[in-house]
Amino acid sequence: MTLLGRVGVPLVPLGPTVRSVVAGTKPPSAKAAFQLAPQLVAARFETLGAAAEGCDVLLATGLMPAGARDVAEKLGIRYVLACFHYFGLPSRHFPPGARPGTPSPEGETDNRVLWEQDAQRVNALYGSALNSHRAAIGLPPVDNVRDYVFTDRPWLAADPVLCPAEGMTDLDIVQTGAWLLPDDRPLPAGLEAFLDAGEPPVYVGFGSMAAHAPKDIARVAIEAARAHGRRVLLARGWADLAVIDDQDDCFVVGEVNQQALFARVAAVVHHGGAGTTGTATRAGAPQVVVPLIADQPYWAGRIAELGVGVAHGDPAPTVESLADAFTTVLAPETRARAGDVAGMVGIDGAAVAAKLLLEGGP
Structure with a gap:
């Protein structure tokens, strides 16, 4: 909020707060995840559909921002997916993380197979709600929600010293460096x-x-x-x-x-x-x-x-x-x-990303 206030950008709530979802006495259950996913999709279509009107680009992040690219597609504007690490991106080098839904068969070790099954779990969580909202605004259905959200060229907002990512995923990632702006607030x-x-x-x-x-x-x-x-x-x-x-x-x-x-x-x-x-x-x-x-x-x-x-x-x-x-x-x-x-860590990640956005880079 402080950073947004510097440049006069309004903060628009998008669905329930993260704290309300994750800050209970126990982590959210799989049942809760399947109840929440359609609500998140609906909130993105409704809120982003209004907030992005007249904008040039829609930059999305988060665990799985299903609904954001669809709004950009409907509005005819550019869409960019940014992430803070590469572990949610399909890879031959490591398996996917845990996700609610049908687990992979015990003993399966082929990372390509495991990532295909991960895509199926994403479809189970978001697919029905996403395609229902897409149909309502005149868009065709999406077969693979995860890959549609990620795009072929996601941005990686992480420093190469801390997170060397070349060759680690099957996607053509654009590593900008970490998005950390100077903070000049005095300490209390x-x-x-x-x-x-x-x-x-x-x-x-x-x-x-x-x-x-x-x-x-x-x-x-x-x-x-x-x-x-x-x-x-x-x-x-x-x-x-x-x-x-x-x-x-x-x-x-x-x-x-x-x-x-x-x-x-x-x-x-x-x-x-x-x-x-x-x-x-x-x-x-x-x-x-x-x-x-x-x-x-x-x-x-x-x-x-x-x-x-x-x-x-x-x-x-x-x-x-x-x-x-x-x-x-x-x-x-x-x-x-x-x-x-x-002294090795870059300080220009946010500037690199901003320049790419403004100049229409990858």
Whole structure:
């Protein structure tokens, strides 16, 4: 919302909020997914059909934005699909991720077959609703919803250092670099005072991981950091992390300028979302990544491969395991390596993408 406000672009809600879908006490069930999918398709046809009127291009992202390209087709405007990693794109090198619907036969290992079955699951989720809405606006049916949504040339909004993607998918992807704009917002006064009051703290945050966040992670992280004589900065997030006592070595923040903050912390403990990983890497902050779902294990692995942090294999850290990880990430050599890699990460991904959009590139 802050970025949109800079340039006067209105924010238009599109269906239910992500938080309302994923932030329950348990992850959504397969039954809930089959109920939600038609609602999402309907919302896109209705909302985008009005919002995109008079526009030149429709840029879509998300897990499966079925309905967006159809609106662009009806309006006769350009459509681009952008993603933040390549793991949802068909590939000979890796299998598809989990998706609600009929599972693949046990023992099937041919990635091409597995991706064909993935396309069938997407059709089962979205196909009927999508083609019903297409028929209502005079468009012919789509046989393969997934591939129609993806197009032959999806854009990859990820940095090549963190996400080298050449040859990894069967599609002709356009890698622009990560879309991270400079954030000039000042840090809150209370946070500034905490940062100035001692040595750089360890940041701990799990973003939108409410149902998936490690149990008791605030206590575990605080005790592990204290074992190293470190202060802790907790990001409240959707998991509602909170301090465990009244000692003055911990501080809780809400949504803040991570670009400014990560440059001033000793390490970043997080779930491995694409945005947090990219921001921490660009800031030169050593990282402990505790991957929970989706693409997060990949980002954890890359952080370890690059030598700028630790991939915590167990999604439920203990005080001992996290303290061990801190031994690595708080070492001077890890900080030095993180600084080196920060200088390799591109800063122009958003500009590259904007230029392609404005000039009608691939």
